[in-house]
Structure formats: structure tokens, C-alpha cells
Amino acid sequence: MSGDEPVLYLNGGFVPAATATVSVDDRGFLFADGCYEVTVAIEGQPIALDRHLARLQRTLDSIRIDFDAASLAPIHHELIERNGLADAALATVYVQITRGVAPRTHAFPVGVPPTVLVRAQAIAGPSRAAIENGSRAITGDDIRWGRVDMKTTGLLPNVLAEQAALDAGVDDVILHRDGVVTEGSHTNVFGVIDGGLVTAPADHRILPGVVRGIVIEAAHGVGLAVAEREWTLDELAAADEVFMTSTTAGARPIIEVDGAPVGAGRRGPVTTRVQGLYGEFVAAERRG
Numbered sequence: 001m002s003g004d005e006p007v008l009y010l011n012g013g014f015v016p017a018a019t020a021t022v023s024v025d026d027r028g029f030l031f032a033d034g035c036y037e038v039t040v041a042i043e044g045q046p047i048a049l050d051r052h053l054a055r056l057q058r059t060l061d062s063i064r065i066d067f068d069a070a071s072l073a074p075i076h077h078e079l080i081e082r083n084g085l086a087d088a089a090l091a092t093v094y095v096q097i098t099r100g101v102a103p104r105t106h107a108f109p110v111g112v113p114p115t116v117l118v119r120a121q122a123i124a125g126p127s128r129a130a131i132e133n134g135s136r137a138i139t140g141d142d143i144r145w146g147r148v149d150m151k152t153t154g155l156l157p158n159v160l161a162e163q164a165a166l167d168a169g170v171d172d173v174i175l176h177r178d179g180v181v182t183e184g185s186h187t188n189v190f191g192v193i194d195g196g197l198v199t200a201p202a203d204h205r206i207l208p209g210v211v212r213g214i215v216i217e218a219a220h221g222v223g224l225a226v227a228e229r230e231w232t233l234d235e236l237a238a239a240d241e242v243f244m245t246s247t248t249a250g251a252r253p254i255i256e257v258d259g260a261p262v263g264a265g266r267r268g269p270v271t272t273r274v275q276g277l278y279g280e281f282v283a284a285e286r287r288g
């Protein structure tokens with residue numbers, strides 16, 4: 001079944017996206033008191049949905065919103081069908097869950113159900129140029145709060161950092177805390193140093209990206225060294241290759257940082273290999 005009008009899922013039902021509304025008293029609006037998740041679907045097949053829902057459950061539990069993330073799996077499939085996305089080259093399914101609607105006061109409201117939104121939309125995806133030729137980045141101060149391992153909706157620092165990159169005429173930003181590289185505004189960051197991968201450890205300072213995890217597992221599988229450790233801006237500047245990972249763009253080369261070329265200034269062999277490994281994971285998911 002696929003209608004012409006986009007449909008989304010809100011609080012237990014499917015409604016036209018054009019008329020769906022959330023209250024001005026929603027705590028997501030007032031406090032950014034909520035969390036989210038983004039999964040992609042390729043020709044209707046969600047990629048790594050189990051990992052995304054597991055991460056959503058971890059965030060929900062961490063911020064003490066009582067909701068069963070796994071219950072949203074069939075909603076993902078139904079939204080893809082209802083929105084005619086079964087053949088779409090690339091679509092995202094976006095989930096946002098907030099602590100619900102209540103008069104504005106900081107304490108948790110009692111007996112209030114969470115607000116649950118799920119929507120599916122076709123997206124363009126990364127350009128061939130971004131995948132093959134890479135993009136340029138600046139570095140920026142990571143001014144976010146201390147628990148960015150939770151995928152919560154207070155993304156103003158990420159928005160400001162991304163806009164600073166665009167204002168500087170580049171596409172991406174690599175964040176750091178006092179010279180220690182963390183991640184991008186909406187990506188994880190890897191360096192290639194001495195032939196192996198280096199990336200920030202999955203602690204409270206980064207989001208444990210789903211693609212990051214898949215890349216690390218795949219690298220282990222083929223004997224490619226991975227160091228999950230603190231690494232610095234100096235190491236970033238000296239890295240042979242740098243790439244970013246995210247659900248919406250897979251693995252993308254970064255060929256310039258703060259105006260200086262990374263390595264040879266073009267996509268390197270290790271990045272190409274990692275793109276291939278991730279591509280194999282995606283192909284396996286699509287086979288089901």
C-alpha cells in the first residue's frame with residue numbers, strides 16, 4: 001500500500017505528515033528532553049536496524065524514558081511501505097522520542113506517556129564525488145555536554161559547528177577537546193596511522209556510531225589494525241588518511257583539514273578498503 005501523501009507515525013497511529021502536530025508543551029520542544037535515532041533503508045531494506053534500536057534503547061534507559069525501542073521495528077517497515085519507499089535508492093527512517101507533554105517544570109512529569117514520532121523520507125545520499133574524491137574539513141572546539149554517547153536531541157553545538165564549517169567554505173568539521181580529537185558534527189572520525197586505523201574510544205565523549213562499530217568489526221575480521229584510543233590534532237595533521245563514518249554517508253574520505261592536505265590529498269588505499277568492507281556489510285544486510 002503506498003499513498004501519495006507522506007504518512008508518519010505519531011503516538012500509536014499513522015497520520016498524514018502535512019497535518020501531524022506536537023504540542024507546544026512537549027518537553028522535546030521546551031527542554032530538548034528526548035532522544036532520536038536515524039537508520040537508512042536501501043530499496044526498502046533497513047540497514048543495521050537491530051543495532052540502531054539497541055542504541056536507542058540504551059539512550060532511552062540512560063535518560064529514563066520508559067519505552068520499548070524494539071517495538072518500533074515493524075513501524076519502520078510499515079512506514080517504508082506506506083510512503084512508497086520500497087524501491088527508493090536511499091531513505092532515512094527518523095525516530096524521536098521525548099518525555100511527553102506536560103506543564104513546564106524541570107522534574108519528570110508523572111504518568112505522562114512519551115511522545116513517539118517515526119518518519120521515513122527519501123534522501124539524496126552522498127554524491128559520488130564525496131565518496132571518491134572526499135571533502136574538506138576544519139577543526140573546531142567540541143563545546144558539547146559531557147554525555148554525547150547518548151543520542152539526545154540537544155544538538156545546538158553540533159549545528160553551530162557544522163555551520164562554521166560551511167561558513168568557512170568546507171563541508172565538514174572535526175571536533176576536539178583540548179587538542180584530543182573526538183568526532184564530527186554528525187559523524188565519527190578515523191585516521192590512518194602506520195597503516196592501521198585510529199579512532200576515539202567509545203566513551204562519554206563520542207557517539208558510538210553504528211557505522212563506526214561495523215567498520216571496526218570488519219577491520220578486525222580482515223586483520224586491519226584498529227586502535228580505539230585518544231588521538232590528537234597533531235596526529236590528525238600527520239595522518240596518512242582521514243575518513244568519516246555515518247549512517248547516511250557510510251565512509252567518506254577527508255582530504256584536507258584546516259587548509260592542509262591529508263597525506264597525498266586524495267582518497268587513500270585504506271579508506272577505499274574500508275569503504276569496500278562497509279559495502280560488503282550493507283550487501284549482506286540487503287540479502288537479509
Ligand code: PDD
Binds near residue numbers: 184188210211
Ligand atoms: N548522526 N557522531 C554524531 C555526533 C552523530 O550525530 C552521528 C550520526 C554519528 C554517526 O553515527 P552512525 O554511524 O550511527 O550514523 C557520530 C545522524 C546520522 C544524524 O544526526 O543525522
